[in-house]
Structures are given as structure tokens and as C-alpha cells.
Amino acid sequence: MKPPAIAKKIDKISWQSHWIRFLPMAAAVVSAAILLLGPAISFAQAPPAPTPAEAAPNEEVVQDDAIVPGSPRAAMKEFFAFARDGNFTEASRYLAVPEGADASVLARQLKAVLDRRLWVDVDVLSANPLGDPDDKLPPGVDELGKIAGPEGTQEPVRIVRRLTPEGYRWVFSRRTVERVGAWYGALRDRWFIENMPPALLRSGPKDLLVWQWIALPLLVILAWGVGRALGWVTQMLLGRLAARTSGTWDDALLVKLRRPIRGFWALLALEAVLPWLALYEPAEAFLRKVLRALLFVTFFWGLLRSVDVIGDFLVNHWEKTKDAHGMRAVVPVASSILKIFVAVMALIVILSEFGYPAASLITGLGVGGVALALAAQKTVENLFGSVSIGVDKPFRVGDFVKIEEFVGTVELIGLRSTRIRTLDRTIITIPNGRLADMRIESFTARDRIRLAFKLGLVYETTAAQMREVLEGVERALREHPKIWSDAVVVRFESFGESALNIQVMAWFTTSDFDEFQLIRQEVLLQFMDVVERAGTAFAFPTQTVHLAGDEKLLPGRVEAIEPRPEAGALTS
Known part of the structure; x- marks a missing residue:
């Protein structure tokens, strides 16, 4: 079982992106703005969709959006306008009522049937007073559709x-x-039509009746309660599965996804009860569009919260990044970029659900992205340089490195630059975009440190003394506890200009340079003891210069000149 304090721990994840918590509220505001800024509220049966109408050959041509008096389009607009206002007496004037029938009742029933069984788009009806000449019906007859x-x-x-x-x-x-x-007798909601006050049966915004607008908030509250209950059951079942795993990331993910899961179930519950409202076709299409948009909001909300959990896992719990300071610095940046991408995708999907062209939005974002990239070219270059350093990990904070011509200790790997403190205690700042292309040598990455130099003996050294020195130096190296015994080189190398040169090369199993300095001092002192015991000495640079010429110009002997360290000694 996971520790009981895990919920408190997870609530602290990624407070740097605290604004993400308000994404659902922002999406709701965007959706409301779309509704308010959309087409004006219409009390006609359907949104305008003009369709050209051709006049008969012997008739005057009329515009496709004109309402010509006496045309099918004009008649149906007037009928639906009277019916929506509840004036069924006037609406009955557009019915060929059989004798003895109640015209007002028939008009009301016909309006109810058409609203639920055949949604008529009056704007596609003929604007010709004689009707549609191409519908293959007798003159003076037009057909609105068919009903089962x-x-x-x-x-x-x-x-x-x-x-x-x-x-x-x-x-x-x-x-x-x-x-x-x-037709009317087959309607499922005729009880509401016959028993509700006429005021509640009036059409409101988005073709929802007044009583449907009143019932909709109640259904939303009911759906939210169902969503909370189903969300609790889902959390409990998934929590049992997560408890069987050894990691904590799944527990963290469940805590973060608690609200999106509730919202998902609430939206599904609202989708299930939507048929109870007996909505008109455009009203039902509108509400289902809103539900789809909210489902997308819930999905992307959960995705954003999952990014927080993944980022926290990579920074604090993944073994490969615990000691990778560069990677730990890159993960928050990558998480922020991913969140921005998810938020932009969510906005595009939601706007496309409400009819806005997604292709135009993506094109606009692409153009804006190019402009932003050009304006922030250096910043983006340094940002990607920091990502490259974090992924490739050529060095870490605290490493002793050599970069081009200077050496120092890495103090900070930032998003824009890296700071290195030199041996003179100065700070060198290098942009990450440039640093990613530079030659970097890390001394901290060494698993052992090499000791390599030439030991020079005076020319007066005998062969026996040389053998004794070679054996003593190699023995001193091999007896050291830190020596890497696979490769110890002590060889008489050459006859130099002023010394007999011995090549010494060995590796010590330490990566701490301070410790290596002490080891080097110790073995060099042992080398001095070996040379002293052999009876020889270390050579130093000397030169012997013989002068030839007129004896009158030269004295009987030339005084020896003490050698200078830079040029050696002059003797004759």
C-alpha cells in the first residue's frame, strides 16, 4: 500500500503551472463567448441557409433570399412565426381545415409534429409565388418532406x-x-404539450422551449451528482489496481485525474438524460455540440494534469534523472512546452466544434509561430541548446571541465546559459546555443588519473645504476595501493641533450584531483629516494660550448659561466 500522505505530496506537483487548474473555467468562458458572439438568436425554425430558386420560364426571376409575398417561403415563415408566438388562430389560416374541425387545435398539433418529426428549413423553400417548378409535382403543389x-x-x-x-x-x-x-398521437411528449402552461411552451434562445431551459440546469445538477458517484467508484477500483504496483506515479495520476474523471462521467450522464427533454432537431444538435466540446475540455484537462505527474516522476523519482542535473533542469521546460501545445490543440478542437475553420486556425498559429521563432531566434537557440545539454549530458553541475581554452567548475546549467567558475574564482557565462557546439573536456568523468613525465639522470650514471633506478621506480609505483596495475610503464627512453631520459607513465584509481596531487607528491618523493640510493643524480639542462680561433684573441682558459635556467650553462 502507498503512504497515506501521497495525496498531500501530489498536490504540490508542478505549482509552477498553477494556471492550468483554471483551464476548464477558461474553456467555459470561451464557449460562452462563442455562444454570445455567434449568430443572433433566431426564432425561426432553422438558421439561414439560402438556396437559389429558379423561376418558371414565364415568371419573373426573384432573388434567392427574397421573401416574395404569396410564395411558399413567405407562407411558411408567417405560419411558424404565428405558431411560435402562440397565436394559433392566425396560424390556422395556413391550413386547409376540414369541415367541423378545430383549426386552432390542428395548427398547434401540426406545429408540434413538425418541430419533432420534420424540421423544416423555410429558407430553402421556393421564393417563387407559383412554387418550385422542378419538384416534379403538379403546379401549385410543393412538398416539405415526409413523416413516418x-x-x-x-x-x-x-x-x-x-x-x-x-x-x-x-x-x-x-x-x-x-x-x-x-402524427400527433404518436408523439412521446404530448403530455407536456397538453398540460403545460402556454408560456412555458414558447420557443426561447437556440430553439429550446422555456420549460426546457428551466429543466436543463436541473438535469445538469443531477448529472453532476451522478458523475461524482461514478467518479468515486472509478477512483476506488483504479486505486485498488494502483495499490498492487510498487511505484507511486499511478497513485499520483489518480489523484490528479479525480476531477476530470468526475466531469467525464457527468457529461456522459447528461448525454443519457438529454432525450428526456424532447428537444427540437436544431436544439438537440446544438446541445450535443456543446457536450462534445466539454468532453474535449475534460480530455485535455486530464492530459494537462498527466503532464504534471510525468514531469514530477522524471525529476524526482526516475533513477536515470536523480543525478542528472541537466536533465532535471530540462524536464520542467519540456513540460511547459508540452502544456502549451496541449492547450493550443484544445482551443483549436473546441473552436472547430463550434464551426470555426480549424485549417485557418492552424495556419494562423503556424504563421505566428514562424514570426515568433524569427523574433526570438537566439532565445530559441539557447533553449534548444539547454535541451541538448540535458539530453547528451556532457557535464553536470559540480564537474571540473575544460572548455576551449579555460578550465573551471560548472556552477549552474540554466535555460539560457551555463556558468563556470574558473581557478581564479571568476565566473564565465556561455550561452547554451554556443556551448552545445564547443569542445568540452570533463575531468570529473575520469575513472582514473594518469601520471606521466620524463625522469632525467646525469650522463655520469652507469648502466648498473640505471637498472637499479628503473627497478626502484617501478617497484615504488606497483606497491602503491591506488595504482592501476594493468599498465605501469617505466622505461629507459633516450639519450637526451643533457640527460638520460626515463619514461614514467602510470594510472591511479581515483577521480579526485586533490587526492591525486597527494599521491603524485608521495611517489615523486619515493623516486628521489630511489635515485639517491642508486648513487646517481637528477640532470638539469647544461650545454658545453667550445670556442676556436686566434690564440691572441683568446685567454689561456675560459672561465666557466654559471648556467642560466633559460638557456643552460656555458663551459669550456
């Missing part, structure tokens, strides 16, 4: 052109009006 009858057969809904005291008018045909009763 009681026996499952498709029954047409037609309007006809009739002469009335006010002139020619398009009305619903008598056969269509006679079928209204059967």
Missing part, C-alpha cells in the same frame, strides 16, 4: 396554392391536415 405514419410508411407533408379572400396563399393540403391527428 402509424404503419411505418412515409407520408408526405405538402402545401398547395389556394385562392382566399385575401388572394392566393400557400396552405397545408387537406390530406396533410387530416393526418395531423395520427
Whole structure:
């Protein structure tokens, strides 16, 4: 089982990105703005979708968005306008009512049937007073669509052109009006229509009735309660699975995903109860679009929280990054970049759900990204340089390195630059973009340190003394506890200009340079003892110069001149 304090621990993850917690609220504000700034609220049955209408050859050509008096489009607009206002007496004037029937009741029932069974887009109807000449129907007859009858057969809904005291008018045909009763009787929500006050049956914004606007918040509260309950069950089941694992990242992920899981279940519950509202076709399409957008918000919300958990795991719990200071510095940067990418993708997906062109948004972001990259070229170069250093790890904080012509200790690997303290205690700052291309030599990465030099003996040294010195020096090296015995080189190398040269090369198993300095001092003192015991001495640079010429110009002997360290000695 995981420690009980894990929840408190996880709540502290990635406070640097605290603003991510408000993403759902921001998405809700964006969605509300889209709704408010969208098309004006219409009380017509459907949003405008103009379609060209051709006039008959012998008729005047009318514009496709014109409402010509006496046309099918004008008649249906007037019928739906009266019906939406609850004025079914006026609306009944557009019905060919059989004798003895209640015209107002039939108009109300027909309006209910069309709203639920056949959503009519009046703007695609013919604007020609004589109707659509290309619908292959008799003159003066247009068809709005078909409705499934009681026996499952498709029954047409037609309007006809009739002469009335006010002139020619398009009305619903008598056969269509006679079928209204059967169609209305098959509606599932006719109880609401017959028993609710007329004021609640009026159409409101987005083609939702007033009673549906009142019921919608109640359903949202109910769905949220169901979501909390199902979310708790999901957390409990997943928590049992996570408890069986040895790691803590899964527990952290569950804590972070608690709210997104609740939101996901709440949205699914709301989707399930949506049919209870008996929505009109455009209202149902609108609400389902909003639900899809909120589902995307929930998904990306959970994705952003998962990025926090992954970043915390890589920085604090992954074995490969515990000691990798460069990687630990890069992970927060990579997490922030990933969060920005996820947030931008979420915004594009949500806007595309509301009809905004995703391709244009992506193109705009691409152009903006190019402009930003050009403006911040050096900054981006240094940022990627820091990522390269963090991934490649040529050195770490605290390493002693040689970069080009200077040496020092790495003190800080930042996002823009790296700071190195030299042996003179000065600070050198190098941009990471430039540093990634420089020659870097890390002394800290050594597993052992080499001792290499030439030991010079005077020319008066005999062969026996040389052998004794060679054996003594090699013995001193091999007896040292820190020696790497696989390669110890002590060889008489050459006859130098002023000394007999012995090559000495060995490695000591230490990576601490201070310790190596003490080891080197110790073995050099032992070398001095070996040379003294052999009866020889160390050579120093000397030169013998013979002068030849006129004896009158030369004295009987030339005084020896003490050698200078730089040029050697002159003797004759």
C-alpha cells in the first residue's frame, strides 16, 4: 500500500503551472463567448441557409433570399412565426381545415409534429409565388418532406396554392391536415404539450422551449451528482489496481485525474438524460455540440494534469534523472512546452466544434509561430541548446571541465546559459546555443588519473645504476595501493641533450584531483629516494660550448659561466 500522505505530496506537483487548474473555467468562458458572439438568436425554425430558386420560364426571376409575398417561403415563415408566438388562430389560416374541425387545435398539433418529426428549413423553400417548378409535382403543389405514419410508411407533408379572400396563399393540403391527428398521437411528449402552461411552451434562445431551459440546469445538477458517484467508484477500483504496483506515479495520476474523471462521467450522464427533454432537431444538435466540446475540455484537462505527474516522476523519482542535473533542469521546460501545445490543440478542437475553420486556425498559429521563432531566434537557440545539454549530458553541475581554452567548475546549467567558475574564482557565462557546439573536456568523468613525465639522470650514471633506478621506480609505483596495475610503464627512453631520459607513465584509481596531487607528491618523493640510493643524480639542462680561433684573441682558459635556467650553462 502507498503512504497515506501521497495525496498531500501530489498536490504540490508542478505549482509552477498553477494556471492550468483554471483551464476548464477558461474553456467555459470561451464557449460562452462563442455562444454570445455567434449568430443572433433566431426564432425561426432553422438558421439561414439560402438556396437559389429558379423561376418558371414565364415568371419573373426573384432573388434567392427574397421573401416574395404569396410564395411558399413567405407562407411558411408567417405560419411558424404565428405558431411560435402562440397565436394559433392566425396560424390556422395556413391550413386547409376540414369541415367541423378545430383549426386552432390542428395548427398547434401540426406545429408540434413538425418541430419533432420534420424540421423544416423555410429558407430553402421556393421564393417563387407559383412554387418550385422542378419538384416534379403538379403546379401549385410543393412538398416539405415526409413523416413516418402509424404503419411505418412515409407520408408526405405538402402545401398547395389556394385562392382566399385575401388572394392566393400557400396552405397545408387537406390530406396533410387530416393526418395531423395520427402524427400527433404518436408523439412521446404530448403530455407536456397538453398540460403545460402556454408560456412555458414558447420557443426561447437556440430553439429550446422555456420549460426546457428551466429543466436543463436541473438535469445538469443531477448529472453532476451522478458523475461524482461514478467518479468515486472509478477512483476506488483504479486505486485498488494502483495499490498492487510498487511505484507511486499511478497513485499520483489518480489523484490528479479525480476531477476530470468526475466531469467525464457527468457529461456522459447528461448525454443519457438529454432525450428526456424532447428537444427540437436544431436544439438537440446544438446541445450535443456543446457536450462534445466539454468532453474535449475534460480530455485535455486530464492530459494537462498527466503532464504534471510525468514531469514530477522524471525529476524526482526516475533513477536515470536523480543525478542528472541537466536533465532535471530540462524536464520542467519540456513540460511547459508540452502544456502549451496541449492547450493550443484544445482551443483549436473546441473552436472547430463550434464551426470555426480549424485549417485557418492552424495556419494562423503556424504563421505566428514562424514570426515568433524569427523574433526570438537566439532565445530559441539557447533553449534548444539547454535541451541538448540535458539530453547528451556532457557535464553536470559540480564537474571540473575544460572548455576551449579555460578550465573551471560548472556552477549552474540554466535555460539560457551555463556558468563556470574558473581557478581564479571568476565566473564565465556561455550561452547554451554556443556551448552545445564547443569542445568540452570533463575531468570529473575520469575513472582514473594518469601520471606521466620524463625522469632525467646525469650522463655520469652507469648502466648498473640505471637498472637499479628503473627497478626502484617501478617497484615504488606497483606497491602503491591506488595504482592501476594493468599498465605501469617505466622505461629507459633516450639519450637526451643533457640527460638520460626515463619514461614514467602510470594510472591511479581515483577521480579526485586533490587526492591525486597527494599521491603524485608521495611517489615523486619515493623516486628521489630511489635515485639517491642508486648513487646517481637528477640532470638539469647544461650545454658545453667550445670556442676556436686566434690564440691572441683568446685567454689561456675560459672561465666557466654559471648556467642560466633559460638557456643552460656555458663551459669550456
